[in-house]
Amino acid sequence: MSTLGIVGRACFRHRWITLMAWIAALACLVTLWQLYGAGSDNDFNTSDPGQTLLDQHFHQQSGDRFTLAIKSTAPVTDASVRSRVGAAIAPLRSAPHVTEVSDPYTHVSRNGHIAFATVQFDEPGASIPTGEVQKMMDRATASSGHGVDFALAGDVVDTIDTPGGGSSDAFGVAAAMVVLLIAFGSLLAMGLPVATALFGIGTGLSLLALLGHVFPAPSYSAIIASGIGLGVGVDYALFIVTRFRDELRSGADPETATVTTMRTAGRSVLTAGVTVVIGMLGLLVLRESLMNGVSVAASATVAMTVLASLTLLPALLGFSGTRLAKPSRFTLRRRRPASGGTPDAAAESGTHPAERWARLIQRRPVWAAVASAVVILTLAAPALAMKLSMPDDSTQPRDSMGYKAYATMSKGFGPGFDAPLIVAATLPRPGAAASDGGRIVNALRTVPGVAAVTPPVPSSDGKALVIVAYPTTQKQAPATNSLVNALNSKTLPRATAGTGMHAYLTGPNAGNVTFANFMGRRLPWVIATVVVLSVLLILAMFRSVVISLTAAVMNLLSVTASYGVLTAVAQWGWAGKLFGFPEKMPVTTWVPVFLFVILFGLSMDYEVFLLSRIREVWLRGVANSTAVTRGLVVTARVITAAAAIMFLVFLGFVATPDVSVKQIGLGLAVAVLVDATIVRLVLVPAAMELLGSANWWMPSWLERLMPRIEEPVSGEEPVSGEEPVRVPAA
Numbered sequence: 001m002s003t004l005g006i007v008g009r010a011c012f013r014h015r016w017i018t019l020m021a022w023i024a025a026l027a028c029l030v031t032l033w034q035l036y037g038a039g040s041d042n043d044f045n046t047s048d049p050g051q052t053l054l055d056q057h058f059h060q061q062s063g064d065r066f067t068l069a070i071k072s073t074a075p076v077t078d079a080s081v082r083s084r085v086g087a088a089i090a091p092l093r094s095a096p097h098v099t100e101v102s103d104p105y106t107h108v109s110r111n112g113h114i115a116f117a118t119v120q121f122d123e124p125g126a127s128i129p130t131g132e133v134q135k136m137m138d139r140a141t142a143s144s145g146h147g148v149d150f151a152l153a154g155d156v157v158d159t160i161d162t163p164g165g166g167s168s169d170a171f172g173v174a175a176a177m178v179v180l181l182i183a184f185g186s187l188l189a190m191g192l193p194v195a196t197a198l199f200g201i202g203t204g205l206s207l208l209a210l211l212g213h214v215f216p217a218p219s220y221s222a223i224i225a226s227g228i229g230l231g232v233g234v235d236y237a238l239f240i241v242t243r244f245r246d247e248l249r250s251g252a253d254p255e256t257a258t259v260t261t262m263r264t265a266g267r268s269v270l271t272a273g274v275t276v277v278i279g280m281l282g283l284l285v286l287r288e289s290l291m292n293g294v295s296v297a298a299s300a301t302v303a304m305t306v307l308a309s310l311t312l313l314p315a316l317l318g319f320s321g322t323r324l325a326k327p328s329r330f331t332l333r334r335r336r337p338a339s340g341g342t343p344d345a346a347a348e349s350g351t352h353p354a355e356r357w358a359r360l361i362q363r364r365p366v367w368a369a370v371a372s373a374v375v376i377l378t379l380a381a382p383a384l385a386m387k388l389s390m391p392d393d394s395t396q397p398r399d400s401m402g403y404k405a406y407a408t409m410s411k412g413f414g415p416g417f418d419a420p421l422i423v424a425a426t427l428p429r430p431g432a433a434a435s436d437g438g439r440i441v442n443a444l445r446t447v448p449g450v451a452a453v454t455p456p457v458p459s460s461d462g463k464a465l466v467i468v469a470y471p472t473t474q475k476q477a478p479a480t481n482s483l484v485n486a487l488n489s490k491t492l493p494r495a496t497a498g499t500g501m502h503a504y505l506t507g508p509n510a511g512n513v514t515f516a517n518f519m520g521r522r523l524p525w526v527i528a529t530v531v532v533l534s535v536l537l538i539l540a541m542f543r544s545v546v547i548s549l550t551a552a553v554m555n556l557l558s559v560t561a562s563y564g565v566l567t568a569v570a571q572w573g574w575a576g577k578l579f580g581f582p583e584k585m586p587v588t589t590w591v592p593v594f595l596f597v598i599l600f601g602l603s604m605d606y607e608v609f610l611l612s613r614i615r616e617v618w619l620r621g622v623a624n625s626t627a628v629t630r631g632l633v634v635t636a637r638v639i640t641a642a643a644a645i646m647f648l649v650f651l652g653f654v655a656t657p658d659v660s661v662k663q664i665g666l667g668l669a670v671a672v673l674v675d676a677t678i679v680r681l682v683l684v685p686a687a688m689e690l691l692g693s694a695n696w697w698m699p700s701w702l703e704r705l706m707p708r709i710e711e712p713v714s715g716e717e718p719v720s721g722e723e724p725v726r727v728p729a730a
Helices: 003-013 015-036 049-057 079-093 130-143 155-161 166-184 187-211 221-249 254-286 289-320 343-349 353-363 365-385 401-413 433-445 478-496 508-542 545-571 591-618 624-655 659-696 700-705
Strands: 065-072 098-101 114-121 148-153 421-426 450-453 464-471 502-506
Touching (some): 003 254, 003 289, 015 187, 049 502, 065 401, 079 098, 114 401, 130 148, 166 187, 187 221, 187 289, 221 659, 254 591, 289 591, 353 365, 365 545, 365 659, 421 433, 421 478, 433 464, 464 478, 478 502, 478 508, 508 591, 591 624, 624 659
Antiparallel strands (some): 065 114, 098 114
């Protein structure tokens, strides 16, 4: 008996102990989470020598900055407006962690109706208590009215303005329950996958919060991890419950059915889960702290859902006994084939819709493959024009304070004032700020795309200076990215050459461009690592070079299709309002790599479940075409239900206010839909029909080298009296 069969039998026989152990573990981890859970960290900037310089010589200015935008129907210099501005700014100056509030009357728009003040903190945004920021926002709102409006802008402001995640989780659970009830027609069969997934998510999110002390993660990581955990957790439990139900209906007793289920479907779940974890851990190749945090967070949640499916679920199946084999009053009446009620019988009789579909594809495999490839490539085409940038206040919901501040500043000072570029420079000798700093200022002013440059400000010790340059374009404009790269590579090195100074471009906006460049350099390594490891895992399971390589190609097609649709919706604005995008925007810098590592693993799930059943039939001696047909028959309904669940769970992300999370949800939902329909129902059977017996080719030398993580199906007689079909090892 396989290891998973032994584990399944032990959990089945000791179901009360297993259930109590999971309840105790969940309670313990949730308690530790509440007591010792780590906070979030949203700083995506890589190693930044400019920020280090600010920390050393401008400690009071090294923290986060907010902008207080002021708009008045009367000129802001009027006495009545001045008094209201002073009253609004006074509480800010005395707020905790605020080191300085600039004079708003040094920054007045040309028409005289808009001004702004900079609020300087001594801590990074992640360390500023949200309660204090909320008080500032409330005061700004209370001070507004009667012709004068105040609005704060900053990363923490955006976080408070765009909370969320709980509603999408609730939507996902509700959607999963509805789909499962339709698929199974049984409240019991519906409840088991949901309960298993919730146990896995609860323990996984608790681990996420505790691991945050070692691997800091951004605020949205819990939203993404819970969504992925819910999708895969319900899917994995769904596959196991379905196989258990089939075994019961074929005459097996509950314990034997559990062992067989864990030996077959359980092995597929383990392989699929490991593939998803491999994909997520591929982010570690980036060696970027927050990407590491997201990677570990999602991997931990998926790992716990897999563990729940392989241990808790067999125990719950023990409690259910034979009830899952009984028809339910919720089940829709369906005409059963005369040859029996099993999927194989339906396939033999030719009455199953999936069997008729498979035969249709197999009669025209070339046309099916070409047509499906054309559809996928058409969906993927917009990805060639994809532009990457980090979201800013212009992408926030229209009723948010951050967007109101952005609109005010953009109207009064141009879009570039939302993207200040900070230059931090060391001085060769104390007191040289005026002369040496002037050289940098003059160089910056001559660069096309720079709207304004502030005078150099020396540090208190006279060893460094700070200059701020404002671009003519907004943060997300491609021209701003080009400007940052030009300043880093040409302007600053030339301005400081031979002076003994070292100048660095820093701040959030320059950091975002640096991060995008960093991601571009590391992305090929992430893709290569994930693809190679996944191919090796599939190779070890299915013992076929062709199956492994075609699985990787199919998954890449699903990923590119999601990229294309995401670009068309978010960047081009096609149906953008329908999905809640306030306006056209670039794709968030880190979203493509994050989508890739998730989707490559998730797409492999359906490949594993489909190919496992095809191979299981093939190992009985059935011809390749018939094995493909029967594999589709026995997995069609369960894969459709699983894909529907995951599609709805990910679509729930679109309801969250955070535009980056929206993009992830849209990309995941599209990929799952494409993968479960065009790829699995058309392209896979067409490709396997064209390849024929070559599908199962494995060189003898590779067979000896590759570890075996699955055992052949033994004790099975060839179906329908067909002779075994084998491909001899090369």
